[in-house]
Each structure stands twice: as C-alpha cells, then as structure tokens.
Amino acid sequence: SAVISQKPSRDICQRGTSLTIQCQVDSQVTMMFWYRQQPGQSLTLIATANQGSEATYESGFVIDKFPISRPNLTFSTLTVSNMSPEDSSIYLCSVAGGTGYNEQFFGPGTRLTVL
C-alpha cells in the first residue's frame, strides 16, 4: 500500500483564519479523498480531489470553505477557510488502492483545534 504523509499533524488556530493541510503520497494515485472526522464520530467525505480539474464536493461542503488543490498525482492540499470552533476536527486524506475497488488507505490525519 502507498505511504501517505500529512502536514501539519496538528495545529491550534484562531477563528477567522485559514489553514492549509498538505497530503503527500509516495506513488502516483488516481483518486485522492479528503475526510473529516469529528471527535468520536465516523468519517465524512468532504471531497474527491481530481488531478487537473476541480474537486468534487459532497453535500454540505463548498469550495469557498474547503478549497482543494491537486497539482499532480502524488500531492493534494485542503484549506479550511475562515475557521470557526465548529471546524475543530481531524482531517484525513486517503488514496484508493487502484484495483478498481475502493480499498482506501488513510494518511495519519491533521488534528485541528479552532479557538
């Protein structure tokens, strides 16, 4: 499976500011995803990061709040914009295994606290 890293691993931010999270994969992957996991909760898909085109957002998530970049097949960023305490969560990137089925492998996550 791919080796996935995320930066930063954690951050504490002030409300109204923005944070960009980076996801790096050690091999080229077609599909990358960004998830949010609130404390004690399940994984909620924010968007699918498409290389060379705009990300595909899930219901309840918009590009102005969560802009995503995917400049190549090994890297993506998620920005959490104009943060509020409700954005405090763990943000995880994941990649699909490439067999045609959706086995996913997750990065270590970024723990965000907004004060």
Next chain:
Amino acid sequence: GENVEQHPSTLSVQEGDSAVIKCTYSDSASNYFPWYKQELGKRPQLIIDIRSNVGEKKDQRIAVTLNKTAKHFSLHITETQPEDSAVYFCAASRSGGFKTIFGAGTRLFVKA
C-alpha cells in the same frame, strides 16, 4: 441517499470471547465492503474486505460474511485479545470510483 447502519455502537467482551459487529447497506449496487480498525489517536487501517462475488472471507482470527439478498454484512473476531480494543468501521462502495459510505463505528473493549 446511500446509507450504512452499524450495530452495536459499543461492545464489551472478555478476552478470549468472540465479537460480532453487524452492518446493513441501502445501495443494492454496492459491491465492495471493507472493514477498518482505528486505534485511539491513529488513522483508520483496512483490516479485511469482501467483494460481492464472495459470501465469506477469513484471515486468521477475523472473518467477514456477506448476505447480498439481505444487504447485510458482518465482522467476526474470534479469541479476542486486549489489542483488538479499538473502533471498527464498516463501509460500502461500488467499484469504479464511487465514494465509500462508512458506518457510524463500533467501539470494542476487550477486557483482560
């Protein structure tokens, strides 16, 4: 929309006993059913999966069963050990790039 229901939300067993976690899915076109284990403060890790052309799959102490007619699948852990304590998520998806829908999770406690 698509939904995956998972039960129980919490499960406590004695070391050596078996644990069973059950999930149902709503999208009849789902054909891939992974299970993830998430230890405290760690990322979710894929532990086993099953595809719709198979009814059962086993890997050492863990096994998954799938009933496509009932849209139901289960995770079975035998001879549980304290290190099995974690949150387990079931999920369902279709092949070809469709998104994965996760269950709400089951917190498993294995008491020594």
